[in-house]
Amino acid sequence: NDDKVTIIATDAAGNETKQLVTVSVKDFVLSTSVVWNNIGDDNNINIAELAMATLSGTVTSTDSTFTDLNIASIVFKQNNTIVHTINTALPVINNNTWTLDHDNAWASKLVDGNCTVVVNLSANSNSITGQGKTVVAIDIVDPDTPVLNFTDTGLSNDGVTKNGTMTVGDLEAGATWQYSIDGGTNFTSGTGSSFILNEGTYTENTIQIKQTDVAGNTSSVFKNMSSVVVDTTNPLFTSATTVDVKTNTEASETIYEATAIDNNAVTYTLEDGNQKDKFTISKEGELRYKQKQATAHNDDKVTIIATDAAGNETRQLVTVSV
Numbered sequence: 001n002d003d004k005v006t007i008i009a010t011d012a013a014g015n016e017t018k019q020l021v022t023v024s025v026k027d028f029v030l031s032t033s034v035v036w037n038n039i040g041d042d043n044n045i046n047i048a049e050l051a052m053a054t055l056s057g058t059v060t061s062t063d064s065t066f067t068d069l070n071i072a073s074i075v076f077k078q079n080n081t082i083v084h085t086i087n088t089a090l091p092v093i094n095n096n097t098w099t100l101d102h103d104n105a106w107a108s109k110l111v112d113g114n115c116t117v118v119v120n121l122s123a124n125s126n127s128i129t130g131q132g133k134t135v136v137a138i139d140i141v142d143p144d145t146p147v148l149n150f151t152d153t154g155l156s157n158d159g160v161t162k163n164g165t166m167t168v169g170d171l172e173a174g175a176t177w178q179y180s181i182d183g184g185t186n187f188t189s190g191t192g193s194s195f196i197l198n199e200g201t202y203t204e205n206t207i208q209i210k211q212t213d214v215a216g217n218t219s220s221v222f223k224n225m226s227s228v229v230v231d232t233t234n235p236l237f238t239s240a241t242t243v244d245v246k247t248n249t250e251a252s253e254t255i256y257e258a259t260a261i262d263n264n265a266v267t268y269t270l271e272d273g274n275q276k277d278k279f280t281i282s283k284e285g286e287l288r289y290k291q292k293q294a295t296a297h298n299d300d301k302v303t304i305i306a307t308d309a310a311g312n313e314t315r316q317l318v319t320v321s322v
């Protein structure tokens with residue numbers, strides 16, 4: 001501020017007047033803060049937040065004598081590309097503060113990713129300009145609907161399993177997830193990527209799973225479309241361990257009916273060993289000799305395996321006397 005110059009004004013008659021003029025060179029600093037509102041404190045905008053987000057700021061300047069201080073434009077950039085510019089009906093600066101009200105006209109232009117907002121200021125007939133900016137993350141994509149996988153032991157694809165570990169798939173990195181086993185009445189926070197179902201029957205829609213991404217967007221709810229049955233109980237034999245057969249009974253005749261009780265369907269097979277090769281058994285449990293037995297004896301032994309739909313097995317040794 002120390003440049004001085006004397007200017008001489010001279011009229012046609014030669015009269016002179018001098019005036020010393022001091023010229024000060026200043027850095028005019030004009031800027032504004034830019035703050036997102038209604039987006040929580042995570043600097044991340046989710047779908048619900050974007051529906052009511054506003055922007056505001058406070059203008060800072062090194063000189064209070066600016067005339068016509070105003071916002072010239074507000075520019076939204078994503079990945080260095082301008083996605084929207086507001087240059088009409090701009091916020092008015094009042095007591096150095098301004099607010100951009102929510103409007104779908106600009107909010108709807110924003111997409112997933114980092115968003116930079118630049119607020120351009122102007123004063124003194126546009127001879128002074130300045131700006132402010134802020135960067136925020138925008139996440140307006142719902143996470144995928146989780147999927148449920150489990151090992152369907154025993155009979156395949158019947159939904160009856162002895163392994164109650166339910167694995168949750170399609171979880172997003174950083175997401176939290178919840179599951180319900182009562183049709184969505186109560187949800188429990190999940191950890192890792194699986195949960196354990198206790199023994200029982202879980203009918204259609206009883207098992208529900210949802211996830212929430214880091215921004216707070218929640219997925220659609222997975223619901224099981226068919227029953228899941230967890231069966232960890234072995235079948236219980238109720239048929240006898242000994243049987244008497246008359247000599248010369250036809251081979252086609254059932255000599256013994258294996259019976260085991262279980263909550264789920266049971267099938268019967270024979271275990272290798274003993275006199276297994278002398279017998280056949282139907283999956284319903286009908287035991288027969290392969291050949292007519294002509295002589296009396298009481299030392300034929302065979303082990304019957306009862307297997308439920310989940311693959312749980314119980315063995316019973318049966319002694320056949322002819």
Ligand SMILES: [Ca+2]
Pocket residue numbers: 039040041042043044045046049215216
């Ligand atoms: Ca947020």
Ligand SMILES: [Ca+2]
Pocket residue numbers: 139140141142143213215217
């Ligand atoms: Ca997301």
Ligand SMILES: [Ca+2]
Pocket residue numbers: 152153154155156157158159160161309310311
């Ligand atoms: Ca099964």
Ligand SMILES: [Ca+2]
Pocket residue numbers: 231232233234235262263264308310312
């Ligand atoms: Ca069972």
